[in-house]
Amino acid sequence: SCGELSSDGQLHPTRRRKLSSSLDNTEPLTSPHTAEARVLVINTGGTIGMTLHDNVLAPKANAFVKSLRKLPILHDEMYAQQTSLYHYYGENSLVLPSNKDSKRIVYTIMEYNPLLDSSNMTTDDWGRFGKDIEKNYESYDGFVILHGTDTMAYTASALSFMCEHLGKPIILTGSQVPIYEIRNDGRDNLLGALLIAGQFVIPEVGLYFHHTLYRGNRVTKVDTASFNAFSSPNLAPLATAEVDILINWDTVWRANTTAKFRVSTELNRNVGLLRLFPGITAATVRAFLQAPMQGVVLETYGSGNAPDNRKDLLEELKKATDSGVIIINCTQCLRGTVSTSYATGKVLIDAGLIAGGDMTPEAALSKLSYVLAKKDLDLEAKKKMMSQNLRGEMRSDFAGAKLCLSDSRFIQIIAKSLSISCKEVSALQPFLIKIGDVEALEALKEMGSNLSLGDYDGRTPLHVACCEGNLKAVQYLLSQGATVYAKDRYGATPLANAVHFRHKEVVRLLRKTGAHFSRDELDEAGTELCSLSTSGDLESLEIWSLAGADLTKPGYDGQNAIQVAQSVGKNEVVAFLVRLMSNRTKVKQIGVAHGSPQL
Ligand SMILES: NC(=O)C[C@H](N)C(=O)O
Numbered sequence: 001s002c003g004e005l006s007s008d009g010q011l012h013p014t015r016r017r018k019l020s021s022s023l024d025n026t027e028p029l030t031s032p033h034t035a036e037a038r039v040l041v042i043n044t045g046g047t048i049g050m051t052l053h054d055n056v057l058a059p060k061a062n063a064f065v066k067s068l069r070k071l072p073i074l075h076d077e078m079y080a081q082q083t084s085l086y087h088y089y090g091e092n093s094l095v096l097p098s099n100k101d102s103k104r105i106v107y108t109i110m111e112y113n114p115l116l117d118s119s120n121m122t123t124d125d126w127g128r129f130g131k132d133i134e135k136n137y138e139s140y141d142g143f144v145i146l147h148g149t150d151t152m153a154y155t156a157s158a159l160s161f162m163c164e165h166l167g168k169p170i171i172l173t174g175s176q177v178p179i180y181e182i183r184n185d186g187r188d189n190l191l192g193a194l195l196i197a198g199q200f201v202i203p204e205v206g207l208y209f210h211h212t213l214y215r216g217n218r219v220t221k222v223d224t225a226s227f228n229a230f231s232s233p234n235l236a237p238l239a240t241a242e243v244d245i246l247i248n249w250d251t252v253w254r255a256n257t258t259a260k261f262r263v264s265t266e267l268n269r270n271v272g273l274l275r276l277f278p279g280i281t282a283a284t285v286r287a288f289l290q291a292p293m294q295g296v297v298l299e300t301y302g303s304g305n306a307p308d309n310r311k312d313l314l315e316e317l318k319k320a321t322d323s324g325v326i327i328i329n330c331t332q333c334l335r336g337t338v339s340t341s342y343a344t345g346k347v348l349i350d351a352g353l354i355a356g357g358d359m360t361p362e363a364a365l366s367k368l369s370y371v372l373a374k375k376d377l378d379l380e381a382k383k384k385m386m387s388q389n390l391r392g393e394m395r396s397d398f399a400g401a402k403l404c405l406s407d408s409r410f411i412q413i414i415a416k417s418l419s420i421s422c423k424e425v426s427a428l429q430p431f432l433i434k435i436g437d438v439e440a441l442e443a444l445k446e447m448g449s450n451l452s453l454g455d456y457d458g459r460t461p462l463h464v465a466c467c468e469g470n471l472k473a474v475q476y477l478l479s480q481g482a483t484v485y486a487k488d489r490y491g492a493t494p495l496a497n498a499v500h501f502r503h504k505e506v507v508r509l510l511r512k513t514g515a516h517f518s519r520d521e522l523d524e525a526g527t528e529l530c531s532l533s534t535s536g537d538l539e540s541l542e543i544w545s546l547a548g549a550d551l552t553k554p555g556y557d558g559q560n561a562i563q564v565a566q567s568v569g570k571n572e573v574v575a576f577l578v579r580l581m582s583n584r585t586k587v588k589q590i591g592v593a594h595g596s597p598q599l
Contacts, residue, residue, distance in 0.1 A: 254481025
C-alpha cells in the first residue's frame with residue numbers, strides 16, 4: 001500500500017527503499033528525492049544579477065546559477081552529488097542546505113533571455129511569467145520570480161489579478177545590490193523567498209524584501225537605495241522573517257472557490273495613470289483621456305479630492321466616463337483610502353469616477369488592464385468588478401471589526417473549561433468534521449477561526465474531511481479557501497487520504513478544484529496500482545485513475561498494473577484498465593515533469 005494506516009487513523013507513508021547506488025547510469029526505481037519541496041525560480045533580470053560594464057549596471061546572462069553554486073547558504077553541493085540532483089532535476093537545479101526539520105528545498109532556475117532591467121518590462125512580459133507558471137504549476141510547490149525592483153510592484157499587482165484561483169505561493173524578489181558583490185541584499189532576499197515558497201502554502205502573489213513578505217498588490221517602491229525598499233502602507237505584512245518565519249495567517253488571502261487555477265494572460269494596454277496637480281489644464285486632461293484610452297487611474301489629493309471650482313476639468317472627466325472610459329479615483333497619499341467626506345470628493349462621483357478605496361495606483365492600473373481585457377463582460381460588469389475587492393487589493397469591510405473568537409462568551413467558557421486559549425478552540429475543527437457538524441464549523445469560521453491550519457502533525461481540517469469522506473464538509477472547506485496542497489507531517493495530501501479511504505465523490509471534487517498527487521505520491525503509485533491489480537480491486541483502481549495516477553507507471557519490480565494482471569491471468573482487470581486508460585485519453589491527463597521546467 002502507499003501508506004500504512006496507524007491506530008490514530010492517519011496515513012503514514014511506507015518507508016521508502018534506500019538508494020543503493022547512484023553511480024551507474026540506470027535510473028534507480030525509487031528516487032532519493034523524497035520529502036523535498038520543489039520551487040521554480042524564474043529569473044527575469046534586475047539588479048540581483050547585474051554586473052558593472054562601462055560604469056553602469058546591466059544584467060549578465062548565464063552567470064547566476066554558477067555563482068549560486070559557490071554559495072554554501074544557497075546550495076549544498078555535497079548533497080547534490082550524493083543524490084544525483086542534476087540527473088533528476090536538470091543542470092540548473094540547486095538545493096538549499098537542510099533546515100531545522102531537515103526538509104530540503106530543491107530549486108530550479110529558469111533564466112530568461114534577455115534578462116531585463118525591470119524598467120524595460122511591458123505587459124507582454126507579465127503574460128510570459130503567467131504562462132510559464134501555468135505550464136509548470138503542478139510540478140512545483142511554489143514559485144519565486146527574480147525581478148528588478150523598479151517595476152516589481154506593478155508586476156506583482158498584475159500577476160495577482162492574472163492568477164485566478166491561485167493555490168500556491170508565487171513570490172517576487174530581487175535586490176538593491178547585485179549578488180556578485182561582497183555586501184548585498186540579494187542572498188538574503190532569495191533565501192527568504194525560497195524558504196517561504198517551499199515551506200508554506202500561502203496562495204498569494206507576494207513580494208519578499210528585507211525580511212518581510214508583503215501582499216504583492218499592496219506594495220510600492222519607496223526608496224531608491226535602502227535595502228528596505230518597499231512599503232505596504234495599507235496592509236500589514238503577510239510574514240516576517242526574524243528569528244522565526246512568522247506567517248500572519250489571518251491576513252493571508254484565499255480564493256474561496258472550488259475552481260481550478262488558471263492564468264488570464266490577456267491584458268489591455270490602453271490604460272494610464274494621471275496625477276492631478278494644482279493648475280493642471282483641461283487641455284492636458286482632454287489629451288490624456290482621448291481614444292484609444294479605455295481606463296485611467298486618476299491620482300487625486302488627500303481622501304480622493306479634486307477642485308470643485310474647475311468646471312472645465314470636471315466636464316472633461318464626465319465626457320470621458322460618458323463615452324465609456326473607466327476612471328478610478330485613487331489618492332496620491334501613501335496611506336489611507338478615498339472617501340466622500342468633502343464636496344471636492346463628491347464632484348468626482350458625479351463625474352462618473354469609481355472609488356478606488358485604499359488601492360495603490362500600481363494595483364488599480366494593473367487591475368484595469370486585467371478587467372478591461374475580459375471579452376465576455378459588458379462595461380457595467382467591468383465597472384462593478386473594478387469597485388470590488390478581487391484579490392485583497394482593497395479593503396472591503398469598512399463596516400467595522402469582525403467578531404473574533406475571544407468575543408464569544410460561549411467560546412470563552414469552552415476554552416476555560418479545557419484550559420486552552422480562545423484561539424486554540426480552533427483545534428476543535430477536526431473533531432467537528434469527524435462528527436460531521438458543518439454548521440458548528442461555519443460558526444467557528446465566522447468567529448475568525450482559520451480553517452486551513454494544520455494540527456501538530458500538519459493535518460488540516462480538509463485532511464480529516466477527506467479521510468471521513470464527508471463531502472459536505474469538503475465542499476464547505478473548499479468554499480472557504482482551504483488549501484488542497486497542504487501536506488501533513490508524513491507528506492500526505494488530502495487527495496491521497498480520500499483515495500486511500502475510497503471516497504470517490506470527494507476525489508472528483510478535489511480534482512475539479514485542481515488537487516493533484518504530490519511527487520512522492522506519484523512515485524509510489526506504481527507499486528500501489530500493481531497490488532490493487534493483483535487483488536482485483538477494480539473500484540480502487542478506478543479511484544486512483546480518477547485522482548490522476550498514471551496507470552502505466554511501473555511498480556518496484558519494473559512491471560506495471562496491466563502487466564501484473566496479465567501475468568496472474570486476471571483478464572477482467574486487464575480489460576478494465578485498458579478501458580480506464582482509453583477513457584482518460586479523452587480527458588486531459590495530469591502529467592508530472594521530472595527534470596527541467598517546461599519552457
Ligand atoms: N534594484 C533594481 O533591481 C533596480 C533595477 N533598475 C531594476 O529594476 O531592474
